[in-house]
Amino acid sequence: MRMSKLFVQTLREFPSDAEVISHKLLVRAGYIRKLSMGIYNFLPLMWRVLKKVENIVREEMDNAGAQELLMPFVQPKELWEESGRWGAYGGELMRLTDRHGREMCLGPTHEEIITAIARDGLKSYKQLPVNLYQIQSKFRDERRPRFGLLRGREFIMKDAYSFDTTQEGLDKEYKNMWNAYTKIFKRCGLDTKAVQSDSGAIGGSVSHEFMVITDTDAGENDVFYCDCGYAANSNHAISDLPMANIKGEWSTPQIIDTPDTHSIEELCDFLKIEPTVIVKSLVYIVDKNPVIALIRADKNVEETKLLNAVGGNEIRIAVAAEIEDIMVQNGFDAEKGFIGPKGLKEYNGVPVKFVADKTVIDMKNFVIGVNQKDKHGVGYNWECKCNSGGSDSTGLIELPETVADIRLVEAGELCPECGKPLKVTRGIEVGNIFQLGTKYSAPMNAVYTDIDGTTKPYIMGCYGIGISRTAAAAVEAHHDENGIKWPLAIAPYHAIVIPVSTKDELQMKVAEDIYKTLVKHGVEAVIDDRDERAGVKFKDADLIGFPYRITVGKGITEGLVEFKTRETGEILNIKPEDAAEIVVTAITKLK
């Protein structure tokens, strides 16, 4: 490709609406342009990168025994009703109506379709196991798209689905996919960590996410890990707490004035206490139902854990107006900062549910909100057998029926497997593997006939890789102040040849010769034939991120050209005829 013809427009400045480095660089270097919120055009350079990632994924999936197919992007409501997700999926499912008034949706994932395909085709145990996959655009109407390609609404994804007759078969395929993923990301030049995770809306039990560990702030997920090998996503991580004072100083219960203590910090300052002796009450709304979470005040609630504890689809924190409503409806006059569990019965006719984090059970003589403005209860305890002597209930709080781990783990807490302090890092999720079991096959009546003549639902697994997200994650992991440093395997081109002066006939001739030789040997190369100053060409080459740069300049009078490796910055002066060999050798090593 000749640079003068390549469809790419680099920008002198970063776009103003981009926040993370992969977004900034991909726009500035001319890879992508935004069309709408969370929706991007993939320009020719980007498309080359995406095809490279796709092909690596395709090769390894095929090697692992999976078969590629392609399912529709637009899907009928009926299948989603069969699985129960038409109602359950929420706002991320982009729904539309066709001219006949039929309701459809844009596919955010394809469990329903693939299960229907399997149901039609896989009738006998003799046909199983099977693993089917596709590489295709997905659409999720994200509440808040951001970070460019890392969290767009439309994105490219590889999704695979396995069908087995036994759990042992699923376990085997799960491991098979795990191994394939490890190879895929390694080939893409990415270091990944497989972490335990919550299975979320897709459902199922066992699941792992493959995370690219990155120093940049684009990592959306905190990954907690330990040298012993334990690693988990924040929505799944568990830990033991280090020793702390969890016994308050007040031995007799009383309600005291705590004016203007709207935050835990203010309350601690006022009472001169540690947050470890406060039980805070947080109001959540789960599918329109009120849920009060009780947790030690120095810790935070992990919303996914809380959601799993109460069951439901969507969880969010209550807004101030809702908290006010709850107070009024239960005969209180308090505001946020003074909320407590006692006396809260219902909200809009729905009983209030209470969930206590398991770490509050051992707390004694604690401080808690009592639904009175500018007041808190101190010296409170849980109402349980050990406290049965109390004649009046003042100072006793009923321990909720649901006691669960709803706590967000923090670095420094203790590894659940070996007891050493956990470490935290940011990760970008580029792939995931789930054991679905019969979550879709059972409700959709997707069954096969087993050897004994009985019909059984398939045991399913699903396995995703974000193709476009993987490319963006590669930029997060491989860049410097001058631009992108693509791993060779997924770079849009392997090398660029730069004649410093297009008016210098010798330079041009040597550059053209090198370029032709590279192309002849299967190297994907660009020659920068533009009549630009050398600085412009170097800046563009660095920004776009060609792994190798061959510069033909003044040195040619001594028979030498410059060979630069983008990743390391290493510069060699070599003979023109040696350039192709170096690049070809590097490319060969990729296979």
Added chain:
RNA sequence: CGGGAUGUAGCGCAGCUUGGUAGCGCACUUCGCUUGGGACGAAGGGGUCGCACGUUCGAAUCGUGUCAUCCCGACCA
């Protein structure tokens, strides 16, 4: 969904307070000059100032509404 901010040429921005013929840098076109890290000079082309309504003799500028984009999410951050 709630809160905040911003919409002026392809990109980045000024002008708005105090209404009076729409500007700057980059990019683009032509010419000259220059050629190892985003040169310089000259001359050009390109915008109904997000959209609608209103106030006014007159609106990018003031008011109302609307759409879009970005940032933030009750305790804690």
